[in-house]
Amino acid sequence: MEATQVADGLFCLSANLGTGLLFEGMWPLPRGCSMNSYVVKGREVAIVDGVCDWDGVPETLYAQMAQIGVDVHSIRYVVINHTEPDHTGWLKSFLQITRDFEVVITQKGLELARAFYDLEVNYRIVRSGDTIDLGNGKMLRFEETPNVHWPDTMVTLETGTGTLLSCDIFGAFGALEQSPFDDRLDEAELKCFEAEALRYFANIVCRFSPSVARAVEKVKGLPVRIVAPGHGPIWRRDPGRIIxxxxxxxxxxxxxxxxxxxxxxxxxxxxxxxxxxxxxxGIAAEGVETAVHQVPETQVSNILASAWRSTGIVLAMPTYEFRMFPPMAAALEELGRKVVKGKVAFRLGSFGWSGGAQRELDEIVERHKLGWNFLEPVEFKGAALPEQLELLYERGRELARRVKSAALRQQ
Ligand SMILES: Cc1cc2nc3c(=O)[nH]c(=O)nc-3n(C[C@H](O)[C@H](O)[C@H](O)COP(=O)(O)O)c2cc1C
Ligand SMILES: [Fe+2]
Ligand SMILES: [Fe+2]
Incomplete structure (x- = not known):
């Protein structure tokens, strides 16, 4: 990727993580993932968020700085919206080049950053509403948006251009090709990034959705014209779409x-x-859409994304060694950890002699306090009988009717 100008005096530097890598060591990246960093040039120069420290990534950042005529030694401020190493890993390399800069960070961020890096540099603790005037009409304003999955998260608004440098919030998986902008993507590509934003949301931040909701509310009160996140496209034609x-x-x-x-x-x-x-x-007869995932074939990353956006969930698995079919237990455990709450649910499955899958399901749902609203399960010895197949059709219809009445209306 080349460095790109986002707005007057504001540049995006970006590196793509490859498709073979796992984000956070576990989430697949079939379309890769971009790491976006931003440089704001007033009379003084600031870099807002960085990149990870994987092979060649900080070097890509320096090469792109050179393209936009920024000497690394001229950087006056390093703004850390979020200390997670996917955005700060490059500091290890940067601190070897220069220490003549100020780290701009929240109090919580500083505690974290010190645990990860040798941060014996000048730093400035910022709070919501604080600003730094870079000169030449460039002004950075900071807003704390805590717990958008780490305690320290904040966003930075460049007030002159209305560009929100939002780090993880408004992020999406998916590599950026030639251009990072939404107006260079066709509708099919935008839909792809929206699907990757859903997967990013459900894998990375959904556990903290109340904090995400508060952060979005805060952003909606700011004069934002461009949303420029740490992962995925920059939304300048239609920032409201990702918000x-x-x-x-x-x-x-x-x-x-x-x-x-x-x-x-x-x-x-x-x-x-x-x-x-x-x-x-039965579900189809009620005109309700299904998203069907077999386990263990489907990665849990996709099951999470699917379940997060669904009002209903069907779990179909047999008993295995007195408990449930193990790949289902693994998937459910992940839904539990991510607190995928309040679904309208139905379970069916075969057993051989005394069953046990249902007991384990009840235990997982209870332990994670998922509050799923279950229809009566249908279990059968060996093959389901014809009357059980009829009952299952009715359960499908009943679930679909409940889903239709519980689902949120599309805004
Ligand atoms: C390895 C293995 C372990 C099983 N353990 C149990 C069990 O603990 N309790 C039980 O009632 N049935 C058990 N069964 C029987 C299955 O639940 C039964 O064969 C069921 O019909 C399988 O459903 P499926 O055809 O959807 O795989 C086990 C079967 C297998 C192959
Ligand atoms: Fe993060
Ligand atoms: Fe991130």
């Missing part, structure tokens, strides 16, 4: 979401799969 998407996703934290049913299923010998078919027919 509204994040607001909507944060509102799904309590359970009701889109009128969609996520179906997670696994089987050893096909009995559970055959019994799932009438459930899917």
């Amino acid at each position: 509204d998407l994040y607001q909507r996703l944060a509102s799904f934290g309590g359970g009701p979401a889109e009128p969609v049913v996520t179906v997670v299923w696994g089987t050893m010998y096909g009995n559970t799969e055959r019994a799932l078919a009438p459930v899917l027919e």
Whole structure:
């Protein structure tokens, strides 16, 4: 990637993480992921957020600085919106080049940054509403948005151009190709990035959705003309599109979401799969969309994204060694850790002699306080009988009706 001008005196420097890497060591990146850093040039120069310290990444940043005529030694301020190493890892390299700069950071951020880096440099603690005048009409204003997944998060607004440097919030997985701007992407590409924003949200920040909702509210009160996040496209034609998407996703934290049913299923010998078919027919008969994921084939990253935006969830799995089919337990455990709450739910499955899957399901839902509203489960010995298949069709319809009445209306 080349450095790009976002607005007058404001530049995006960006490096892409490759598709073979796992974000946070666990989330797949089938479309890669961009790490965006921003340079603001007034009379003084500031860099807002950086990149990770993986092979060649800080060097890419320095090469892009050279392209825009910024000598690394001339950087006066290093603004750290968020101390997570995907944005700060480069500091290890930078601190070897120069220490003649000021770190601009929140109090919570400083405590964290000191734990990760040898931060014996000047620093300036900022709070909401504080500003730094860079000269030549460039002014940085800081707003704390704590707990958008780490305690220290804040956003930086360049007031002259109305550019919000938002770090993780409004971020999306997906590499940037030639240009980072929304107005250079066609509708299909934008939809792709929106899907990757959903997956990013559900994998990285959904556990903290009340804090995300508060951060979005705060941003909505700021004079923002461009949203420039730490990951994914820069929204300058339609900044409201990503702001509204994040607001909507944060509102799904309590359970009701889109009128969609996520179906997670696994089987050893096909009995559970055959019994799932009438459930899917029943849901379809009510005109409700399903998103169907087999385990262990589907990565939990995608199941999380699907479940987060769904109002309903169907779990279809047999009993295995007195408990549930293990890949289902793994997926449910992850939904529990991310507190995917308040879904309208239904479970079915086959067993051989005494069952046990249901007991483990109840235990997971209870332990994570998920508050799922379950229809009565349907369990069957071996293959489901014809009357059970009819019952399963009715359960599908009933679930779909409940989903339609509980789902949030699209704004
Ligand atoms: C490895 C293994 C372990 C099982 N453990 C149990 C069990 O603890 N309790 C039980 O009731 N059935 C158990 N079963 C029986 C299955 O639940 C039963 O075969 C069921 O029909 C499988 O559903 P499926 O065809 O959807 O895979 C086990 C089966 C297998 C292969
Ligand atoms: Fe982060
Ligand atoms: Fe990040």
